[in-house]
Amino acid sequence: MKVNIISRNIIKPCIPTPLHLRTYKLSILDQLAPSFHSTLILFYQSNSNQKDNHNIASQFLEKSHHLQDSLSKTLVNFYPFAGQVRDSSTIDCNDHGAYFVEAQINCQLIDFLSKPEPENVLLLSPTTDPKSSKVALDYVLLVQLTAFNCGSFAIAVSASHKINDASSLFTFIQGWTSVARRDAKLVVPELNYGASFLPPREIQNAGMKEQSLLNPGNFHCITKRFVFNATKIAALKAKIASAMEHGQHSPSSVDALTALLFKSAMAANRSISGSPFPTVLHHATNLRARMNPPLPANAIGNLIRPSSMLFKGNETELHELVANIRKQLAEFNDEMANKLKGDEGSDLICRLLMESGGLLSSMTNMTSTSLCQLPLYNLDFGWGNPVWVTSPLYLPNVILLLRTKQGDAIEAWITLEENVMALVERDEELLAFASLNPSAFPNHSRL
Structure with missing residues (x-):
């Protein structure tokens, strides 16, 4: 495919x-967040029966003009997204602007979604276009609008991780769609919440330390997409629950799938190395709902912290992995979350980072994050809801979970070293519950 x-x-x-x-x-x-752009890509099916290329091109230009006009209005409330990262602790809100790319891909949407290969999905992100990538760090926000031959289109929204986590990016797109639809009640952000909540500190190479902990090394990696339908998720949860101790609650879908994918990756690593070795799983935890009182859902910033859990290599049963995940998340919620506020919270984060840096750098580290709680399929710019939403996150040793349009199925994007992935994609236990890259088109998916 060519863009x-x-x-x-x-x-x-x-x-x-x-x-x-x-x-x-x-x-x-925000300071500790790695310096890359995180991306959401939304795919919209054309409602028009137009087959004339001229009319399709004309409609695309109308959509592009409407998106650019509504984006300009949205940036008034989300003004840091139009600024520039100046140093480790500030964004200069100088109205530098957002970088907006118009593009065309030479295929039909139905063909693209019939088997959405990760390398093809990546073509739709503005951060992968050579010219755009050269200027990416000069912009907080980049957008790419890509037209398909059939008149359908994709909108990729990439924002600097220095100012946003997944929830913040979702809030921004919500705000943009409310402007585009001319809603009477606009979605507006809670800005400057992060710095007052957890003040900045003087940090050498801010972001690099955190990035090295969660995503160490420069590997030859490959990304694969696995999809779990509702029936298979229920079967997996029942299998885990049957082995758990009496009185323990059934695992959540996210916990069950995280454990299954993590187990498969650990088994592949063990097979390659010949022996078990410690692995740390960092589960991205949203602080907004875990604070007392809760933080606003529309608060902008990196209001997440990884809840880290050590697996010594001899924990190979799914119910053991789930129990460890739940235990660590419960301890984080009960003992850690509410300590992360104010000057004391910032000092605690710095101290924990220094204490754990040497130890974690000597182990295998994996990161898991879930967007399942975000209503991604309600993002309507005025032409209907998206038919597919994804978030290409091609960082080593990362598991990303998202709900499908049907809502009861979950897709997982996992990035691993090539030799590890070669074993994971043949893992019989994993494939008993997952389909490897099935169609993402709602009318043609048979998971």
């Missing part, structure tokens, strides 16, 4: 940002 770039534009807020809002302070968690 042709049609145009590149800079979209600025339609109203200049006031001088007193010019400096946006980052929190300690």
Whole structure:
């Protein structure tokens, strides 16, 4: 498949940002976030029966103009997204603008989604276009609108991890869609919450330490997509629950799938090395709902922390893995979450990072994150809800979970070293519950 770039534009807020809002302070968690752009890609099916290329092109230009106009208005409230990261602790809200790319891919949407290969999905992200990638770090926000031959289109939204986690990116797109639909009640963000919640600190090479802990090394990696339907998820949860001790609650879908995928990766590593070895699983935990009182759902920033759990290599049963995951998450909620606030919270994060850095760097580290709680399929710009949403996160040793459009199925994107993935994609226990990269098109999916 080939993507042709049609145009590149800079979209600025339609109203200049006031001088007193010019400096946006980052929190300690923003400082520690790695310097890359996280992306959501939303696919929309054309409602038109037009087959004339001229009419399809005309409609695409109308959509692009509407998106650029509504983006300009959205950036008024989300003004840090139009700024530039200046140093380790601030964003200069100078109305530098968002980078907006128009593109075209030479295929039909139904063909693209019939087997959405990760390398093809990546073509739709503005961070992979050579020219766009060169300027990516100069922009907090990049957008790529890609037209399919049939008139359908994809919108990829990439925002700097220095200011946003998955929840923040979702809030931004929610705000954009509310403007695009001309809703009477707009979605607006809670800004400057992070820095007041967890003040910044002087950190050498901010972001690099955290990135090295969670995603160490430069590996030859490969990404695969596995999909679990409702029936198979229920069967997996029942299998785990039957082996758990009396009185323990049945595992959640996210816990069960995380344990299954993590077990498969550990088994592959053990097979390659010839012996079990310690592995640390870092589960991204959203602090918003875990604080007392809870933080606003629309608070912008990296309001997540990894709940880290050590597996010594001899824990090979699914129910053991789930029990460990639940235990560590419960301890994080009860003992840690509410300590992460104010100056004391920032100091605690720095101290824990220094204490654990040497130990964790000597172990295999994996990261798991779930977007299953976000209603990604309600993001309507005025042309209906998306038919598929995904978030390509091609970092080594990462598991990403998202719900499908049907809501009762979950897809997992997992990135591993090539030799490890070669074993994982043939894992009989995993394949008993998962389908390897089935169709993502709702009318053609038979999971």
